[in-house]
């Protein structure tokens with residue numbers, strides 16, 4: 595398998611749950627070599643509601659509620675690069691149950707999104723969001739957008755290059771793309787090595803670091819204008835589930851399920867380990 599960022603032959607790194615993870619010796623991009631053809635099987639209802647086999651969320655909307663402030667700042671950051679527009683439009687790839695779309699609407703944006711999960715899109719529509727079941731490669735847009743947002747998405751797709759190319763087509767001139775993804779070059783990731791919590795094949799197929807993500811964006815016609823790391827707030831059940839996925843001990847799974855039914859569900863901790871990279875990149879001016 596060749597590295598999609600620099601073209602170097604990737605080398606075997608390790609295996610998890612029957613999936614081979616390979617690593618580029620030059621730019622350190624990591625990827626799952628033998629990913630399944632149909633990924634939609636991994637994004638059923640259980641992914642959003644705590645099915646431990648699917649390595650997803652304990653309760654997506656609840657987990658997101660605690661990150662509302664982060665999302666509002668996210669919108670402000672993006673808006674800062676779109677000066678002079680009264681009503682701005684945003685397209686979210688991987689909109690899940692519509693939490694961000696709804697928030698963007700409430701803050702005066704025209705928001706629209708797609709997701710691979712029929713369950714999630716149904717929930718998004720129930721919230722009043724404009725959303726449809728689709729992948730970006732099959733999406734036929736009737737208009738262009740000022741911003742495209744992909745939160746924890748690029749690591750899930752089979753072809754990040756075409757994802758970025760298609761995003762570029764979908765953007766207005768001077769439009770921006772905002773991406774978050776786990777950073778495999780972060781101190782936290784390097785300390786944990788193969789036990790880093792973001793190694794969840796086949797949901798996560800690519801593991802970027804800030805540098806190779808930036809290179810890929812540049813290759814795809816984007817100039818990175820903003821880059822930082824941010825942390826997240828995690829609920830207790832989510833943290834227990836992480837422990838389960840790290841250790842494989844059923845004890846933690848029981849704690850996760852138990853705590854999600856009690857007041858513990860409402861307690862969240864700022865587990866800011868700075869292992870999420872967050873970039874905003876601007877579409878190059880047409881030559």
Ligand SMILES: [Zn+2]
Pocket residue numbers: 597598599600601602618619620621622623
């Ligand atoms: Zn590479």
